[in-house]
Amino acid sequence: xxxxxxxxxxxxxxxxxxxxxxxxxxxxxxxxxxxxxxxxxxxxxxxxxxxxxxxxxxxxxxxxxxxxxxxxxxxxxxxxxxxxxxxxxxxxxxxxxxxxxxxxxxxxxxxxxxxxxxxxxxxxxxxxxxxxxxxxxxxxxxxxxxxxxxxxxxxxxxxxxxxxxxxxxxxxxxxxxxxxxxxxxxxxxxxxxxxxxxxxxxxxxxxxxxxxxxxxxxxxxxxxxxxxxxxxxxxxxxxxxxxxxxxxxxxxxxxxxxxxxxxxxxxxxxxxxxxxxxxxxxxxxxxxxxxxxxxxxxxxxxxxxxxxxxxxxxxxxxxxxxxxxxxxxxxxxxxxxxxxxxxxxxxxxxxxxxxxxxxxxxxxxxxxxxxxxxxxxxxxxxxxxxxxxxxxxxxxxxxxxxxxxxxxxxxxxxxxxxxxxxxxxxxxxxxxxxxxxxxxxxxxxxxxxxxxxxxxxxxxxxxxxxxxxxxxxxxxxxxxxxxxxxxxxxxxxxxxxxxxxxxxxxxxxxxxxxxxxxxxxxxxxxxxxxxxxxxxxxxxxxxxxxxxxxxxxxxxxxxxxxxxxxxxxxxxxxxxxxxxxxxxxxxxxxxxxxxxxxxxxxxxxxxxxxxxxxxxxxxxxxxxxxxxxxxxxxxxxxxxxxxxxxxxxxxxxxxxxxxxxxxxxxxxxxxxxxxxxxxxxxxxxxxxxxxxxxxxxxxxxxxxxxxxxxxxxxxxxxxxxxxxxxxxxxxxxxxxxxxxxxxxxxxxxxxxxxxxxxxxxxxxxxxxxxxxxxxxxxxxxxxxxxxxxxxxxxxxxxxxxxxxxxxxxxxxxxxxxxxxxxxxxxxxxxxxxxxxxxxxxxxxxxxxxxxxxxxxxxxxxxxxxxxxxxxxxxxxxxxxxxxxxxxxxxxxxxxxxxxxxxxxxxxxxxxxx
Numbered sequence: 001x002x003x004x005x006x007x008x009x010x011x012x013x014x015x016x017x018x019x020x021x022x023x024x025x026x027x028x029x030x031x032x033x034x035x036x037x038x039x040x041x042x043x044x045x046x047x048x049x050x051x052x053x054x055x056x057x058x059x060x061x062x063x064x065x066x067x068x069x070x071x072x073x074x075x076x077x078x079x080x081x082x083x084x085x086x087x088x089x090x091x092x093x094x095x096x097x098x099x100x101x102x103x104x105x106x107x108x109x110x111x112x113x114x115x116x117x118x119x120x121x122x123x124x125x126x127x128x129x130x131x132x133x134x135x136x137x138x139x140x141x142x143x144x145x146x147x148x149x150x151x152x153x154x155x156x157x158x159x160x161x162x163x164x165x166x167x168x169x170x171x172x173x174x175x176x177x178x179x180x181x182x183x184x185x186x187x188x189x190x191x192x193x194x195x196x197x198x199x200x201x202x203x204x205x206x207x208x209x210x211x212x213x214x215x216x217x218x219x220x221x222x223x224x225x226x227x228x229x230x231x232x233x234x235x236x237x238x239x240x241x242x243x244x245x246x247x248x249x250x251x252x253x254x255x256x257x258x259x260x261x262x263x264x265x266x267x268x269x270x271x272x273x274x275x276x277x278x279x280x281x282x283x284x285x286x287x288x289x290x291x292x293x294x295x296x297x298x299x300x301x302x303x304x305x306x307x308x309x310x311x312x313x314x315x316x317x318x319x320x321x322x323x324x325x326x327x328x329x330x331x332x333x334x335x336x337x338x339x340x341x342x343x344x345x346x347x348x349x350x351x352x353x354x355x356x357x358x359x360x361x362x363x364x365x366x367x368x369x370x371x372x373x374x375x376x377x378x379x380x381x382x383x384x385x386x387x388x389x390x391x392x393x394x395x396x397x398x399x400x401x402x403x404x405x406x407x408x409x410x411x412x413x414x415x416x417x418x419x420x421x422x423x424x425x426x427x428x429x430x431x432x433x434x435x436x437x438x439x440x441x442x443x444x445x446x447x448x449x450x451x452x453x454x455x456x457x458x459x460x461x462x463x464x465x466x467x468x469x470x471x472x473x474x475x476x477x478x479x480x481x482x483x484x485x486x487x488x489x490x491x492x493x494x495x496x497x498x499x500x501x502x503x504x505x506x507x508x509x510x511x512x513x514x515x516x517x518x519x520x521x522x523x524x525x526x527x528x529x530x531x532x533x534x535x536x537x538x539x540x541x542x543x544x545x546x547x548x549x550x551x552x553x554x555x556x557x558x559x560x561x562x563x564x565x566x567x568x569x570x571x572x573x574x575x576x577x578x579x580x581x582x583x584x585x586x587x588x589x590x591x592x593x594x595x596x597x598x599x600x601x602x603x604x605x606x607x608x609x610x611x612x613x614x615x616x617x618x619x620x621x622x623x624x625x626x627x628x629x630x631x632x633x634x635x636x637x638x639x640x641x642x643x644x645x646x647x648x649x650x651x652x653x654x655x656x657x658x659x660x661x662x663x664x665x666x667x668x669x670x671x672x673x674x675x676x677x678x679x680x681x682x683x684x685x686x687x688x689x690x691x692x693x694x695x696x697x698x699x700x701x702x703x704x705x706x707x708x709x710x711x712x713x714x715x716x717x718x719x720x721x722x723x724x725x726x727x728x729x730x731x732x733x734x735x736x737x738x739x740x741x742x743x744x745x746x747x748x749x750x751x752x753x754x755x756x757x758x759x760x761x762x763x764x765x766x767x768x769x770x771x772x773x774x775x776x777x778x779x780x781x782x783x784x785x786x787x788x789x790x791x792x793x794x795x796x797x798x799x800x801x802x803x804x805x806x807x808x809x810x811x812x813x814x815x816x817x818x819x820x821x822x823x824x825x826x827x828x829x830x831x832x833x834x835x836x837x838x839x840x841x842x843x844x845x846x847x848x849x850x851x852x853x854x855x856x857x858x859x860x861x862x863x864x865x866x867x868x869x870x871x872x873x874x875x876x877x878x879x880x881x882x883x884x885x886x887x888x889x890x891x892x893x894x895x896x897x898x899x900x901x902x903x904x905x906x907x908x909x910x911x912x913x
Contacts, residue, residue: 013050016043021060026691044689076125076182078137078155081374086122087242088235089115096123096225100180100208103223104201107186107211110227112385113270113311116212117184119227124182124210133177133206140193141185141384142338142435144442148192150468152181154431159467160503161696166470167199168731169696174204175730181207185384187214194219203730229267236262236272243276244284247366253284261288264310270385271314277368278318290317315389318369325351329360330369331397334390335407338435339373339381347410348403379432404443411440412451415458430462437462446481453482453492460495465652467691472654473499477513480520487524493517494533497540498654502661502692507540511552514540522567528575531568534560535578539617542585543592543624544658557586573609580605581614584621588628596625612648616659619645623670627817632851635817636674639667643683651692661693668703673817675852677883680707698727698739705742710854712887712910714749721746721762728769735771740781741818743769744788751792752887753911759792779813783822790825794832795891802833806841820845820852828862838866853883861892870896886910 019029026040047059096119099106108116121137128135138155140148149166153159158169174181181200186193194217197209201221211217216224230236237258244251261284265271275287282290291313322330332349333340340348346357361380364370369386373379382390394400415437418430437459444452456479464472476496483489494517497510504510514537521529538561541552561582568575580602587595599621606614619642623635642663649656668683684703688694701724708717724742728734747762766785772778786809792798793805809826813819823845830838842863849855857879864872873895880889887910893903 013043013047016040017047017059020044020047026689026694041689048685076121076128076135076137076180078139079121079125079182080137080139082118082121083372083374084246085242086118087239088230089119089122092119092225092227093123093126096120096210097127099223099225100127100210103221104207105197105209105211105217105219105222107213107216107222107224108227109213109216109224111214111268111311112388113268114227114229115269116227118269120182120184120210120212124180128180131178131180131208133174133179135180135182137182137184139184140189142439143189144337144435144438145189145192147435147438147471148189148196150471151435152183152196153468154434159691160469161467161693161700165503166468167196168727171200171203171730172727174200174207175726178206179204179208181209183209183211185213186211186217190215190217193217230262230269230272232263232267233259236265236267236269239269240272240276240279243273243368244279247277248280251279253279257284257288261291264288264291265314266310268311270383271311274314274318274368277366278321311385312389315369315386318367319389319393322364322367322369326360326363327393329357330364331390331393332399332403333370333380333382334387334394335403336382336436337439339379339432340436341377341379341432344410344414344433345380347413348406350406404440407436408440408444408451408455411437412455412458415455415462419458419461430466434462441475441478444482448484449482450484453479453484453488456482457492457495460492460499460654461652464499464654464657469499469503473503476654480516483520485524486520487526487529490517490520490524490526490529490533493520494536495654497536498657501540501544502654502657505544505661507544508552511537511541527567528569528572531564531575532578534564534567535575535582538564538582539578539585542590542594543617543620544662554586554589561586573605574611574614577602577605577609577611577614577618581617581621584618584625592624593628594621594625596622596629599625612645613656613659616642616645616649616663620662620666623666627670627673630819630848630851632670632674632817632820636670636676636679639663639670640679643667643686657692660690664690664693665699665703668707669817672706673852675820675854675856675883677707677711677854677885681711696727698724698731698736701727702739702742706745709745709749711883711885712890714753714887714910717749718746721749725765733768735769737770737772737778737781739769740766740778741784744781744784748788748791751788752795754796763788780816780818782811782813783809783816784818787818787821787825790822790829794825794829797832799829799833802829803835806830806833806835806837810841810844820849820855824849824852824855824858824862828858828865831862831866842866853879854885854888857883857885857888861888861895865895 016029026044029040044059051059096106096108100123108120110116124135124137134156136155138152140151143151149170153166153170156170156173158166158173160166160169183193183197190213193211197211197217198219200207200209201219216222230239237255240258240262241251244253261275262272265275275291278287319327319330329345329349329351332351333345335348336344342354342358342361345361346354349357351357351360361370365372365380369382371381371383373381394403414433437455441452441455441459444455456475460472460475460479463469463475473496476492476499480489480492480496483492493513497513497517500510500513501507514533518530518533518537521527521533538557541557561579564582565579568579570576570579580598584594584598584602587598599618602621603615603618606618619638623638626632626635626638646660646663649660651660664683664687668680668687671677671680671683681704684707687700687703694700701720705717705720705724708720721742724739728736728739743762743766747759747766750758750762763785767774770778770781786805790805790809793802806826806829809822827838827841827845830841835841842859845855845859849859857876860872860879861876863869864876873892877889877892877896880886880892886906890903890906890910893899893906896903
C-alpha cells in the first residue's frame with residue numbers, strides 16, 4: 001500500500017524546513033529569512049501538517065540540506081571571511097588535526113600575531129565534517145568576563161527559555177551529536193573560559209574544544225599545542241610574497257632579501273603582513289632598512305624583548321607612516337571592542353562626513369591596520385594586537401575619557417534605534433553591536449546618569465527580545481541604579497521582576513524586587529505606582545510555583561495588600577485591577593487558593609482597565625479556583641480563553657512574559673485535567689514551538705508525555721520521557737515535582753505494553769524527580785500514581801491487592817486534577833476484580849468523572865462490563881474514537897465479540913515498538 005501523498009512545501013516552507021533541520025529556533029529562523037516570528041510559526045505548523053509528524057524534532061529529521069557543495073553542518077559556522085589564502089603550516093595542520101582526534105581539549109598557545117586564529121580556523125573548517133552535531137567558531141576578543149556563555153550561545157543559535165538558563169540550553173544543543181567548539185582568544189578571559197570549557201566537557205561527552213590563547217586554560221585533559229613563528233626561509237617568504245603581490249601585482253624581489261626581512265620580523269605572520277602592505281611604496285630593501293632602524297630604537301627601551309618586540313616594531317613603524325587624519329581615526333577606532341559600520345565610525349571619530357571617513361577606513365585597510373568585514377552593510381574591525389596598540393595611542397593623546405563618552409552616546413542612540421524597530425522586523429544587527437553596547441554600559445560608573453540609564457533600559461529590552469532573559473533582568477536592575485529619578489527606578493525594577501518570573505517561574509526574588517519598586521515609587525510620591533507594585537508582589541507570592549508560604553507568611557501578604565489599598569487611588573482602573581487580582585489570589589489564605597467570585601471580579605476589573613495582561617492573570621485565577629472546586633471543564637474552557645488573548649500580548653515586553661509562559665503551560669495542564677487529549681496534545685505542541693518556552697531540556701518535552709501515553713502513542717511517549725529524563729539529569733537533577741506525572745505516564749506506557757521492569761523503574765524515577773522519599777509526602781501526586789497502578793492492573797488482570805488499590809484511589813486527597821483518572825480506573829478495577837462495592841464505586845466516581853472526557857469513557861466502559869451492556873461498550877468505543885484514544889478503543893473492542901478481532905490486531909500494532 002503506497003504512502004499518502006505529501007503536499008509539496010512552498011519555496012519559503014522549504015527554506016524554513018532546512019533551518020529547522022539545523023535546530024534553529026523560530027526567532028533565529030525569522031532573523032535569517034527576514035520574516036516575522038509569527039510567519040515562521042505559521043510555516044512550521046503547516047509543515048507539521050503536511051508531513052504528519054508530531055513535532056519539530058521529527059520535522060528536523062526530514063530536513064534535506066541544499067544539494068551541491070558542503071552542507072552547513074560540514075563547515076565551521078561563524079568563521080570570519082579569511083579574505084586571503086592560508087600559507088604554509090602543513091605539518092602543524094596535520095598535527096592539530098591528529099590532536100583533535102585524540103583529545104577533547106586542544107589549546108593553540110602562542111603570542112599575539114603568531115597566527116593562532118588562522119590556524120584554528122583552517123583546521124576547524126577542515127575537520128568540521130567529522131562533527132555531525134556541528135562545528136562553531138566563537139570570537140572572544142570583544143567579550144567581557146560575564147558574557148562568555150552568551151557569546152557561545154549566540155554562535156550556536158541558542159537562546160534562553162523560561163525556567164532554563166543559557167548554560168543548560170548550550171549543553172542540550174551540544175548533546176545532539178559530536179560537536180566542535182573553536183574558542184578564539186581566551187587569554188583575557190582565562191578563568192570564565194576555563195570554567196565554561198570544564199563544564200561543557202563534563203556535561204557533553206561528545207563535544208570537543210579547540211581553543212587559542214596566550215596562556216593555557218589549565219583544564220584537566222588539556223593538550224597544549226605551541227604555535228611557532230613561520231620558518232623564515234620557506235613559509236614566511238611565501239606569506240610575504242603572497243601579501244606583497246596583493247598590494248602590487250607586479251611585485252618582484254630577491255628571495256634572500258625577503259628571507260632576511262622575515263628573519264628580522266621573527267617569522268611573525270602579523271608583522272610580515274603589515275610589512276608586506278608597504279612593499280609597493282618602499283620595496284623590500286627599503287622595508288628591511290626601516291624595520292632594522294625601528295628594531296634598533298626599541299632595543300634600548302623597556303618593551304618586551306623577542307617576537308613581541310619585532311611585532312611592536314612593525315606596528316610602531318606602520319603607525320608612524322600614517323598622516324595625522326589616519327592616526328586620529330586609527331586610535332579613536334580602538335574604543336570599539338567588536339566590529340563597527342561606517343555610521344559608527346563617523347559618530348565616534350569626528351573625522352568628517354561619511355565620504356571622508358570611508359576614504360580613511362579604506363586607507364587603513366590598505367595598510368593592513370584595519371580589517372574589512374564583508375557584508376551588508378560593510379563593517380570593519382581592528383585585530384586584537386593592533387587594537388591594543390591603538391588604545392595605547394588613545395591614552396597617550398589624552399582622548400580616552402572623551403572617546404568613552406562619544407562611544408556611550410553612540411551606544412545609546414544605536415540601542416534606541418534597534419529598540420524602536422517594529423517587533424515583526426528581524427533584529428540581526430543586535431548581535432553585531434551587542435558587545436559594544438555591553439562594554440559602553442560596563443564603562444559607566446555605578447551612579448545615576450541619564451545616558452547610562454537609557455542604555456541599560458534599552459539593553460534590557462533588546463536582551464529580552466533576543467531571549468537572553470537573565471541578562472535582561474540584570475540590565476533592568478542596573479538601569480534602576482542609573483535611574484535619574486525614583487519613578488524611573490520603580491519601572492526598571494518592575495521590568496526586572498517580570499524577567500525573573502519568566503526565567504524561574506518563582507516568586508521570592510521577584511517579590512523582593514517589587515517591594516524595592518514600591519519603595520522607589522513611594523520616594524517619587526507616586527502612590528498609584530506603589531499600590532500596583534505591592535499588589536503585584538502579593539499576587540505573585542500566592543500564584544507561582546515556589547510555594548513561598550514559609551518564606552512569605554500569609555499574614556504579611558495581607559498586610560501588604562492593605563498597604564497597597566491605602567496607597568493608590570481605586571478610581572484609577574489600572575490600580576483597581578491590580579488590587580482586585582491581589583485580593584482574589586489572597587482570599588483563600590494559602591498558596592494557589594484564589595476566591596472564585598473575587599477572581600471573576602478581577603477579570604472584570606482588568607477588562608475595564610483594557611489590559612490583556614491583567615485579564616490573562618485574572619482568568620488564571622478563575623481556572624485555579626475552578627480546579628480547586630473540581631470544575632475541571634470550566635478551568636479548561638477559561639484556559640482556552642487565555643490562549644485566545646496571546647496575540648494581544650507583546651512578545652518582546654517583559655511585562656507580558658509571565659502571562660505568555662504561564663498561559664501556554666497551563667493550557668496543556670488544564671486540557672489534560674479535563675481529559676481533552678486532542679486539546680492537550682495541541683497545547684503541548686504549541687509549547688514546543690513557542691520561542692519563549694520551547695527547546696527546554698526537559699520542561700517542554702514533559703507536556704507531551706501524558707497525552708501521548710493516554711492516547712496510546714507509547715513509543716513517542718517513551719521517547720519524550722527519555723528525553724525529559726536525560727535533560728533533567730544533565731541540568732543537575734533539580735527537584736521538580738511537576739515532572740512526576742509525566743514520569744508516571746512513561747511508567748503507564750511501559751506497563752500497558754507488559755514491560756514490568758521499565759514500569760517499576762519509571763515509578764521509582766518519578767519519585768526521584770520530586771526529591772521526596774515517598775509519594776505520600778506529595779499528596780497531589782497520589783491520585784495519578786493510583787490511576788497508573790489501577791489501569792495497568794486492569795489491563796493485565798493483576799487482581800491481587802485490587803481492593804487496596806481501589807481504596808487508595810478513592811481516599812480523600814486534596815483536590816487533584818488527576819482525581820477523575822484515578823477514580824475511573826479504580827472503579828473499573830473494582831468491576832474486573834468482582835469487588836462487592838463495585839456498583840457503589842461506579843456511582844461515587846460518576847460526579848468527578850463527568851469533569852473529564854477520558855474518565856467518562858472509562859467509566860462508561862466499566863459500567864458496560866459490570867452490566868454486560870453492549871450499548872454502553874459501543875458508546876465507550878465511540879468516545880475513545882472521537883478523542884483519538886486508540887489503545888483504549890482497542891481494549892474496549894475486545895469486549896465486543898463481533899469486533900474483538902479488530903481490537904486484537906490494533907493492540908498488537910500499538911504495542912509493537
